[in-house]
Structures are given as C-alpha cells and as structure tokens.
Amino acid sequence: MSAEPAAPGPAGAGLAGVRPEPGVAKPDPILVVDGVARYFGGLRAVDVDHLEVQRGTITSLIGPNGAGKSTFFNLVTGFDKPNQGRWTFEGQQLAGVPAYRIARRGMVRTFQLTKTLGRLTTIENVKLGATGQRGEHFLPAIFRPSWAHQEREIEARADELLERFNLAHMRNEFAGTMSGGQRKLLEMARALMVHPRLLMLDEPMAGVNPALTQSLLGHITALRDDGMTIILVEHDMDVVMGVSDWVACFAEGRLIAEGTPRDIRANKAVIDAYLGSSRALPEETAPVDPAQPDEVEDTP
Amino acid sequence: MDFLSILGNGVRGMFGPEAAIYAIAAIGLNVHFGYTGLLNFGQVAFMLVGAYGVAVSVATFGWSLWVGVLVGLGCAVVLALILGIPTLRLRGDYLAIATIAAGEILRYFYRSAYAEPLTGGVYGLRQFADPFFELNPFPPGRYGIGPIDFDSRSLWVMTVGWILVVLISLLVFLLVRSPWGRVLRAVREDELAARSLGKNVYSFKMQSLVLGGVIGAVGGALLAINVQSVQPDSYNPVTTFYLYAILILGGAGTIFGPIIGSIIFWFIVTFFDAFLRSAVGAGWFGDLIDGADVGAIRFVLVGLGLMLLMAFRPAGILGDPKELRLDVR
Known part of the structure; x- marks a missing residue:
C-alpha cells in the first residue's frame, strides 16, 4: 500500500484545495470538534481548538505515544467526559450525550485492546451489534x-458480514478462541452491524500479521468507497500514508498539523514531534515507521 | 447405625422445601452473577424483604396473604432500585460492597426496637400463612416410600416450591435465550464493548438486578410461609454464601445449575447431619466430636466438596469447562 499515491484519491476529492493547516475548515464536515480539552490532574491530555473531519474520507490520527489520540477517541465517543468543549456529529451536539446514544446515532468505535465477548459465540457477538432489536x-x-422474524433478518446480515470478513468458519465458536487478528476483524464486523456513518478504529492493525493487515486495509477502503467516513488511529506509517485521504497529527494533546499524507510527510512540526527538531524523515520512497507502537498491545 | 434412614434423610433434604426455596433464591442470584456478572453479595436482603413483606402485611396490618406476597415482591423492586441507582454506573466492586452492607443494615433495622411495632423486633412474627396451608390438597398424614417421607404440610410447600422453580427457570430460560439475554451476557463479558454497540448497559444491569432480586424475594416469601415465622437473624450474610456455593456447585450461567446445585447442597448438608449425628451417637469419634459440633462439620464438608469441585470441575457440575479455558479479555 505504500506504493499508493499519497494525494487524496477520488473519495478525498472534496478535500482538494483545503489548506494543510491545523483546524482548517472542510467543505462537508461530518464531525466538528470545538475546544475539547481533557486534563488528568495537571496533565493536559487533550486540548483541541478546532478539528473538522470530512465526510466520506479516511482520516488518520497520528502522533507519538501519549499524544492524546486514544483519549480524543474516548472523548468524542462519550467514553470519557472532557473538562470543556463541544462537538457535533452531523450537526447534532454530542457534549454530554452518553456513549451508547452516540453509537446509536451512527458514530461507532472499536478499541485498541480488542473487546471481544469471549463467552459468546462469534455469531452472537455480531448479532449483538444490531440496533433497534425488539427482543x-x-x-x-x-x-x-x-422478535423471531427480526432475529432472522439480523442473523442473515450477521452471516453476510462474517462471510465478508472471512470469519464464517468461526461462526459457532466462542469468540474467546480467536486469534488477535481475528478479534480485530470481529470487532469491525460487529461495529458495522450498528450501521455506522462514522467508524472510528483505534489501532486496527496493532498485533495483526502483515497478510491480515492487507485484508483489513482492503475492508477499510471498501467501506470508505461505500460512503462511510472512517477515522483511524494508527502507528504504522506505511498504513497511514497509503490509506489515508487526510492526516491529523497530535502531539502533547494538541493538534499540530493537518493535511494530505504528502503534506504531512513534509511537515516540519510533525517531524519535530516524532524525532526531535534536529532530524528529518527519510524520503518518500522509503517511509519508515518512526513510532514503535510500544503501548500495551493485543498480541495473538 | 441405620444407614437406610440416614440416606433417607439425605434424600428428604434433596427434595425438601428448603432445597426448593434455596434453588429459587439461587436462580435469582444466577441472573445477577451468572448471566450479568453483577457481584451481588446481599441476595439474602432480597429474601428478607420478601419474607417480611408477607409477614408484616398479614401479621401487623391484617392484609391478605396474597397481598403480602405482592408487597414482598414490591419491596424487592424498591430495594433493587435503591441499591442499583447509585452503584450500577460504577465498577462492579461497588455493588458488591453496597449489597453486602445492605443485607446487614436491613437485618439490624428489622430487628431494632424502633421497628418492633411493625416487625416484632428480635422475636419476629409468626402464624401468618394459614391461608396458604388451608389450600393444602393433601390430607394430614405422612407420604413417601420407606424412609423417605414427608408430612402433608411439607409436601404442600414442596409441591408449590418445585412448581415455582420450574416456572421461574422457564422464565429465565426464555429471557436469556432472547436478544435481551444476549445483551446481559455481553455486559458480563465486557461492559464497554456493549456500550460501544449502542446498548444502554446501565438499564440492562438494573433490569437484571430487579429481576434477580424479585426472584430472591419469591424464595424469601416461601421460606417465611414454610416455617410460618420470620426472625431477622435467620437472614444472615452467610445465607448469600450458601447461595453462591449452590450456584458454583451447579454451574453459574446455566439454567439447571442452581437447581442441581441446591439439590446437591441440601443432600450433603442433611446426609452428613444425619450421618454424623448417628456416628456420634454410636461413639465412633469418642470425645473428639460431640453432637454440638455436627452443625459446623457438615458445612466443613460442603467446603471440602467445593474445593474438590474447583479442582476437578471448575465450571460447576453443569458448566462448560471449555468456557474457563477461554482467554477472556
């Protein structure tokens, strides 16, 4: 995927002409964040003045460890409460809305450490995701x-998703028997049952073998091409640069840069944040993975 | 030493009214702990409010017994809400602390001099369940085969008790096989995952707490009716731990677990009670053990049984040992 053009693809066309500066306005934002800040004691974990996410794109959040990417995820999805700030999803205010309602409105997240429901079977895990279940x-x-009729529809849809994510053979196994990579796939399939319009993936590639990474990336771009908006937290720069239409870089809780992957690669603030101010990133032909994902990881 | 009569005692314990009553209360606990993962250490409190709901309504206010049963169940709903509203949004440990405290607080309140006009204080209340026994279709006498026999009173309580066990189990079965039960089990596995999929976890935990609590109150009401008396000190925290023993013995998170668990638990307790008593009577243990120790020793044996179970069948008699080998994260 590193050979893909770094400029926005057709899906990112709406971003053409958007200037690569932090907090820049987008033509058709699905998520708009304003002044969201979260402090842990004296530590400023997240403090984002303004961020807009363009509809129908893959937007990656990058940044060194501890930059506040995951905390930002938790805040906008309602899993943590910011000390201040407001944000809207498709024009609706979300500050103070509980996490489960945010999910129902179509903004669904996955977790960095996968949360499979071990003692439920794979198919039950996926069926759980369906919303509006009478039963x-x-x-x-x-x-x-x-509820039997609705349950049959849900099951058919769940089976379709299992097929699509190559998990059909695990259908009736406990999800706790899955490998780390399969768990990532299951989480994504389960999230899709909620009918998200914005899918937020927290390190979907962490602990996944390279072959499966390719297939996960394929799924993610396919979802974008279906019109879904995707926000991705990822450490693997190959992945980020290859798949993203737009990249936002965090450092020490602040949004320090935004732009297309090409802009970000050349951005001095990003290079400084990752490597310190006296170094430079290698050339575009050999993208490296400067940020070793040394946070606790879900290994198979 | 009459071994047949000892065994008869054990079998009588297996199917007696107490076994049915504890099975009912354990089914309630199974909804909490087995299916939702709620650590309720105060199931006895739900039994207590169920029992006193009946007793106070009839003996103090002179209402009908059936109204009393409804009052008991209503009290369980109120208790579940009081316990759940502040704690269910927090981590599981808080519910455990609140419930174990609530059980003791309620016991002390019901036995206090302040509440005596209503509850009879330490002496409790008695003779409030006559309408129940007036419905007894079995004429007085003893019923049974050989050494296993029951008087007509016990037989009537047993009949009602086991019918309730079947009905409540059926209700729980229907619920946990539904999408509703799927959410409960999801909450047990990982609350955050359930929340991320748009489930109102708090509401489901509350529904579970109320349902299991009401089932516990049914057990408590039947317990009060069975002995025609309530006394605060029979609702010790230790009762909750017997219920956990039953649940773990049978297999938490299974439909038949609490039933099988209660049958086995009561068999062990009554069998060893009779066995030890006649062994002590026959002088087997010399001065080592006397009749007064028997009550404690049979529970030591229950503990030993639980230890063996954990070593050889850690998921309980009916549990699926595969589940325990899972890497549940």
Missing part, C-alpha cells in the same frame, strides 16, 4: 414470536 426489551423478549 432486547424485557417483556417482548419472553415471547419469541415477537
């Missing part, structure tokens, strides 16, 4: 006929 209400749950 999830206490009284209708007792009467199977009231």
